[in-house]
Amino acid sequence: MAKDKSPEAEPKRRRLPSAERRQEFILKAIDFFAEEGFESSTRGLAKKLGVTQPLLYRYFPSKEDLISEVYDAVYVKRWQPEWGDLLADRSRPLSDRLNEFYNVYTDVIFNREWMRIFLFSGLKGVDINRRYLRLVRSRILEPIVAEARHEAGLPPAEATDAQVEFVWTMHGGIFYYGVRKLIYESNVSDDQDTVIATAIEALLAVLPGKLANDT
Amino acid sequence: MAKDKSPEAEPKRRRLPSAERRQEFILKAIDFFAEEGFESSTRGLAKKLGVTQPLLYRYFPSKEDLISEVYDAVYVKRWQPEWGDLLADRSRPLSDRLNEFYNVYTDVIFNREWMRIFLFSGLKGVDINRRYLRLVRSRILEPIVAEARHEAGLPPAEATDAQVEFVWTMHGGIFYYGVRKLIYESNVSDDQDTVIATAIEALLAVLPGKLANDT
DNA sequence: GAAATAAGTTGTCAGTTGATAAATAAGCGC
DNA sequence: GCGCTTATTTATCAACTGACAACTTATTTC
Structure with missing residues (x-):
């Protein structure tokens, strides 16, 4: 309900620069997998992120790769x-x-x-x-x-x-x-x-x- | 390859009395779920048990019911x-x-x-x-x-x-x-x-x- | 403002999932 | 050895899974 530029109200596709979006994915993936477990679906994660599921595969080659990034962010960083x-x-x-x-x-x-x-x-x-x-x-x-x-x-x-x-x-x-x-x-x-x-x-x-x- | 009574070698369907089989299912389900997690498939469990997957549903109304029996066997008993x-x-x-x-x-x-x-x-x-x-x-x-x-x-x-x-x-x-x-x-x-x-x-x-x- | 780049979506596939219904056959009582 | 009971299997469903290809469109560049 936050109106900014009055007429075009809802920008359906909110684009983000690659690095930024990638970071956002990892951060929310931490919360998601922590709550639901690593067996939970990439569709569930995509829903939480407000994007479609195939988009995840533009940033991570596979689910396992995304999970590795989660480990890295949590343990190493x-x-x-x-x-x-x-x-x-x-x-x-x-x-x-x-x-x-x-x-x-x-x-x-x-x-x-x-x-x-x-x-x-x-x-x-x-x-x-x-x-x-x-x-x-x-x-x-x-x-x-x-x-x-x-x-x-x-x-x-x-x-x-x-x-x-x-x-x-x-x-x-x-x-x-x-x-x-x-x-x-x-x-x-x-x-x-x-x-x-x-x-x-x-x-x-x-x-x-x-x-x-x-x- | 273990031959016992020479000709009929492999008894395809080995029947067990209800109570006994049920117990066997629970015991092996403990090992199975402990190793693979509760999200693992009932087909995987059935394979380990050497029976077909629908047979599980003759003994337990649902996967969750079987899991409850596992809890009971491990924690309570x-x-x-x-x-x-x-x-x-x-x-x-x-x-x-x-x-x-x-x-x-x-x-x-x-x-x-x-x-x-x-x-x-x-x-x-x-x-x-x-x-x-x-x-x-x-x-x-x-x-x-x-x-x-x-x-x-x-x-x-x-x-x-x-x-x-x-x-x-x-x-x-x-x-x-x-x-x-x-x-x-x-x-x-x-x-x-x-x-x-x-x-x-x-x-x-x-x-x-x-x-x-x-x- | 047209063309190029890349962010995002739609559509889909082959495999897997929990669960049910119907068919089969083992073993029991007689 | 016949028939009944019931343990077990076969076949199947609808939903869901990770992944990919192709299409669309927002944003940048000149």
Whole structure:
């Protein structure tokens, strides 16, 4: 109902420059596939986009190619390299750094689309998912072990599998809080800061002892 | 090529009594849908069963009805009421009980089919999923808080949301270990007992303090 | 303002989907 | 061995799927 140039009221075919439209497709495809799953039809997506279905094939050779772009936009583009710097800032207590990190990290991943895309693609068995987990391990969990060693006055050493696994438990506990909230839509505590803080507290209560033991 | 009674070699139509076949369908449907997702075709399932697709409709009015039976077989039938007794056995230290409980509990849920069915149905937004989480809360997590209170010499009291949330973090950490192992098929530590034991250790290191504080 | 470019649509195809109806045949009771 | 019951198959439907070719038209260029 937004009238602009009075007479020709409805411009039936709203054209967009190629790059712009492509971007629009990817962004809305994230929402669409997150909600309906990757098995949902390209016609359903086209309807949501307000265009016809064959138009999608002008921008992406196949449905799978479009889905790959979705993965890229969600996993790769939203990853912030500065997270590593944050964790490594030894001017602050590790506990502070961890709390801040998990606050900013969950700002990125604790939303319905991210979570659902992640679970859907995980069930599909796509490789990018395993790559993401390796990234988490090398850029987040192993650094956490290293920082904990430093704070405990231990010499640097490569993190053992068991140590990383323990940090995974805390990380997974926080992640699963997001799953319960955003996927299962359960009644979760709305005090997310406290949930994160307590998980970190439990980690730091036990981790130093583990590190000292097996070196 | 397995010859048995020489001449009639291949009995084209192998009939089964109704109840038996129905059960067979449900069991194989669990594997099938766990692997391929609930959007997979009834023809695919029939092929796996070695029968024709319309036969499924003699046993289940619709695909959704069959899927409901799958949920029932996985979530409801595999739940063991004695888990509650195990957690409540005050003749043993809570730490022991928790370790034993998570060992037997993960015996049930740490397998590819259970995990995948759970995630698939969660993404579908079916209500049985939320019901399952409520069961976990009332039969596992709240009892854990109650037992921890008792062991800390505190008077009985209803568990607060924040307390349950903290136990959820440990529970979710263990659960997510299973997800990484069975869904993402990552390189996880194969020492599952230690993973569980350490998660419990971290919980018990912090939980008593939390309980004392807010009563 | 005509011609060229490219954004968008119409039409369609071959394969797949859940589901039903009707035909077939295995195994039981007698 | 006959007839009945019912487990199972064959045949089929209408709707939907990813993908492609050909047509239309908005926008740019000169």
